[in-house]
Amino acid sequence: MFGFDLPPVLPPILEEHHWQGQSQNWDHSSNFGPVLSGTSEQQGVHPGVLNELSNLQEQVRELRQAVLEFEGTMSKKLDSMESSVTAAQRYVNNLVPWSMEVYETQAKVMDMLSEAQLDRKNGKAVAEKHD
16 A cells, blocks of 8 residues: 555554553553564665654653553552541541530530529529528
8 A cells, every 4th residue: 555564563452441450460661672673675664664663662652651650640649648538537536426525524514504503593592581
């Protein structure tokens, strides 16, 4: 079609479903080797194609590096979020018993105040009866 043969050493293109969830098993350092093992004149390949293939391989390497960096960044963010959630959960777990203790203490204080007010009323009533 283009008047030259494409090199047979290009990496296989996997279907999308093969890539999903495979990033942990992906060999990020894999190298597909040189585009061609001989010169372009020997293979009958146009030098522009070789340049383009080299550029594409470099872009693939850069993308892989970017993916690794992104995975690292996301992993750090997820770890940070997990530790924040854990700290918040500990706070909430300690807050509930503390708030119940405050509620019970407040209820006791209110009862004592009510009793003191009743005692004062009763004391005044008793004192008035004796007069």
